[in-house]
Amino acid sequence: MSDSSAPATSGSAAHDPNGAPGAALTTADGVPLKQSLNRAIRRSRIKALLLVAPLLVFIGLAFVMPIFDMLSRSVDNPEVSTYLPRTSEVLVDWDGEGLPEEAAYAALAQDLAAGLKERNLGRVASRLNYEKSGMRSLFMKSARRAGRMEAPYKAALIKADEDWEDPDIWRLIKRESSPLTASYYLAAVDRQFSPTGEIVEKPEYLQIHVSLFIRTFWMSAAITGLCLLLAYPVAWLLATLPASRGNLLMILVLLPFWTSLLVRTTTWIAILQQQGVLNDMLVGVGILAEEARIQMIYNKTGTIIAMTHILLPFMILPLYSVMKTIPPSYMHAARSLGAGPITAFRRVYFPQTLPGIGAGSILVFILSIGYYITPALVGGQSGRFITNFIAYHMQTSLNWGLAAAIGSILLVVVILFYLVYNRLIGVDKVKLG
Amino acid sequence: MPLRSLLAVAVAAAGMSAGAAQAETLNIVSWGGAYTDSQNKAYHEPWEEKSGDTVVNIDKSSNALSGLRAQVQAGNVTWDLVDMLPSDALIACSEGLIEPLDPDTLFAAAPDGTPASEDFIENSLSECFVPQIVYSNIVAFNTEMFPEDKQPDSIDDVFNLEEFPGKRALQKKPINNMEWALVADGVAPEDVYEMLDSEEGIERAFAKLDTIKDSVIWWEEGAQPPQLLADKEVAFASAYNGRIFDAEVNEKQPFSIVWDAQVFELDGWVVPTGKLDKVKDYLMFATDTQRLADQAKYISYGPARTSSAALVSTHADTGIDMKPHMPTYGPNFATAIPKDDEFWADNLDELSQRFNAWLAR
Numbered sequence: 001m002s003d004s005s006a007p008a009t010s011g012s013a014a015h016d017p018n019g020a021p022g023a024a025l026t027t028a029d030g031v032p033l034k035q036s037l038n039r040a041i042r043r044s045r046i047k048a049l050l051l052v053a054p055l056l057v058f059i060g061l062a063f064v065m066p067i068f069d070m071l072s073r074s075v076d077n078p079e080v081s082t083y084l085p086r087t088s089e090v091l092v093d094w095d096g097e098g099l100p101e102e103a104a105y106a107a108l109a110q111d112l113a114a115g116l117k118e119r120n121l122g123r124v125a126s127r128l129n130y131e132k133s134g135m136r137s138l139f140m141k142s143a144r145r146a147g148r149m150e151a152p153y154k155a156a157l158i159k160a161d162e163d164w165e166d167p168d169i170w171r172l173i174k175r176e177s178s179p180l181t182a183s184y185y186l187a188a189v190d191r192q193f194s195p196t197g198e199i200v201e202k203p204e205y206l207q208i209h210v211s212l213f214i215r216t217f218w219m220s221a222a223i224t225g226l227c228l229l230l231a232y233p234v235a236w237l238l239a240t241l242p243a244s245r246g247n248l249l250m251i252l253v254l255l256p257f258w259t260s261l262l263v264r265t266t267t268w269i270a271i272l273q274q275q276g277v278l279n280d281m282l283v284g285v286g287i288l289a290e291e292a293r294i295q296m297i298y299n300k301t302g303t304i305i306a307m308t309h310i311l312l313p314f315m316i317l318p319l320y321s322v323m324k325t326i327p328p329s330y331m332h333a334a335r336s337l338g339a340g341p342i343t344a345f346r347r348v349y350f351p352q353t354l355p356g357i358g359a360g361s362i363l364v365f366i367l368s369i370g371y372y373i374t375p376a377l378v379g380g381q382s383g384r385f386i387t388n389f390i391a392y393h394m395q396t397s398l399n400w401g402l403a404a405a406i407g408s409i410l411l412v413v414v415i416l417f418y419l420v421y422n423r424l425i426g427v428d429k430v431k432l433g
Numbered sequence: 434m435p436l437r438s439l440l441a442v443a444v445a446a447a448g449m450s451a452g453a454a455q456a457e458t459l460n461i462v463s464w465g466g467a468y469t470d471s472q473n474k475a476y477h478e479p480w481e482e483k484s485g486d487t488v489v490n491i492d493k494s495s496n497a498l499s500g501l502r503a504q505v506q507a508g509n510v511t512w513d514l515v516d517m518l519p520s521d522a523l524i525a526c527s528e529g530l531i532e533p534l535d536p537d538t539l540f541a542a543a544p545d546g547t548p549a550s551e552d553f554i555e556n557s558l559s560e561c562f563v564p565q566i567v568y569s570n571i572v573a574f575n576t577e578m579f580p581e582d583k584q585p586d587s588i589d590d591v592f593n594l595e596e597f598p599g600k601r602a603l604q605k606k607p608i609n610n611m612e613w614a615l616v617a618d619g620v621a622p623e624d625v626y627e628m629l630d631s632e633e634g635i636e637r638a639f640a641k642l643d644t645i646k647d648s649v650i651w652w653e654e655g656a657q658p659p660q661l662l663a664d665k666e667v668a669f670a671s672a673y674n675g676r677i678f679d680a681e682v683n684e685k686q687p688f689s690i691v692w693d694a695q696v697f698e699l700d701g702w703v704v705p706t707g708k709l710d711k712v713k714d715y716l717m718f719a720t721d722t723q724r725l726a727d728q729a730k731y732i733s734y735g736p737a738r739t740s741s742a743a744l745v746s747t748h749a750d751t752g753i754d755m756k757p758h759m760p761t762y763g764p765n766f767a768t769a770i771p772k773d774d775e776f777w778a779d780n781l782d783e784l785s786q787r788f789n790a791w792l793a794r
Contacts, residue, residue, distance in 0.1 A: 005787075119526065119527065119529035120528065122524055122531050125527065133779055133782060134779045135779075136779050140527060205787050205790055206787055206790055207790055208786065208793055225723075249470065250519075273664070273666055274666060275665055298650050380650065380651065381651055381793065388525040394499060396496070396606075397781075397782060397785055398499050398502065
């Protein structure tokens, strides 16, 4: 479809009165060959497009649109300007010094009364309460009185609640009345706007997200490392055992892979908890005293054990597919040329498995930073991931803007890892069996 | 287009048959477990028999507010009736997610003629919310975990690791835990919220929670605490009192409740915006005096109507007296703390953030 100009040129050639043979080849029914070919190509392109159309529509609806929605939600800030329209209009002209004029108070009183009647004031109240505790009740309480207020509104509102005498609250309303906000991203990295509008760190007792990001990454790295360590010999066995025994081993790898994630996670709870199978066994054979049962779950250990187990096949399969293609004769050749087993492995076998290591590692790492059910179930307080906070802000704190901001940051980090990986190893090297 | 006309006929026929039979499917959102069971027996099953409607239970109440917001924003509300806490109902109401409810036209009067607005517990009805029950957040323990002559009986014991060793399961949110920490630290139950409203009080609560932090397993679903207690994974667990009662009575678990400093609140119905006509009849049925008293036959939650309280008697299956198991029963109620919804509406965002940061340290 890109060469839409082509039929036009060939068309003019067809109408050439002196159409000499060779100037324009035509098909049996007189259409110039070039035009006919273009038609055929276009038709097959449309056919191909129609065949993939369901997938394209699906990806658009289920993938591109939600991501776009998430990105826009992380900066979207419609509440104050929509539900306090008069106030935000008046505040545009306010310089942020001292208290605003009577006009702003009058506008606010009107907005509050209207918002209470329309039952949408709660949205502003919730929005501003994210920025400053107590804003919700300040708004709801003032609104209940705003209907009966009379001029001068400044005195009336301050009488209703003396917080209206606080310039910081007005600055907050003014700042958040712009339709876009950076507040959610700041909150996602434990920062906030100071009353005067500078970006400052949150008090230490409120800082949580940055440490969770870091924990998510290092735990994912640890899980990836453990998976690699465990998967490498298994994959090697799979690739070198005779087919009959190799297949049996493959089934042992795949069977848990096909078992429900939830089943495997809860099984780990049954095994690892203090009154669980493993502790019972250790106590039973006398290795542990009854009081000294080990806490192996509801902490980092639990998350790392369960997730390593769950993600192991994602490491084994790419490694296996790469190892399968390495001819055993290379190692024989190295050994016969005098290399010891370690040298032969290090200089001949290992470098050839690098694409598999790369593919498995990036796969396990990206999957594991996105995990949230397993850490939620077995992670306790210290083994939770940043994803658990996305879920928390979606479902419990209802701060969807903040959830979107954290999600966007995670998305960008994943894309960065992917680009680095592509640079170092190349995506075309990924093989999954 | 024969296919289209066929569809049109089919749709019209479906519409007519629905209109003729008047049978509806009600999607009712609640908390699941023993609580939904009690609602099934007291409300849903009698209603299905009476009206021919079908009730579908959806166990989503722990995330009801986010669900309502999402459905309203998407313009596709599929829930017809939602069981909610009054604090969430206040927020949903102020955001226009749920319908205002006029008590005297929507709910039946008491048998003696007292209008509904005067029959429900004082101040329990709010603009968009009608309560069914009074329930309580309590701490329970497994009696087999402690010697018979030394069973815990106060909230202080929960914070006393030396005399009452073992893990504690607490709900992963600041509500209740902060209150209990302050009471265990010597604050009188009636002063708890005043104390919490100050920086000093918050620090004091966290400092007290610090003393048991390493021994706590944090739960998130109401079904977890009875499970953890039954497994003896924990010695104490905070829980909804009805779940513990259910495990004691129906599963014969050796549990006992520490009623000291129980934090009680209401729970009840809200109607998503636009659904009032559909659930009107059901709501009238499910909020009358007899129905609320019926629920108390199946679970140890006190009915929210004064006229129902007198009808509460014995457990439907086992015949045990329900009164001593109710949160409002005199001896249980002595040191009870009414949950302060306004305090939590204002401070939940910040204190949750602080609580989570504290957990992560």
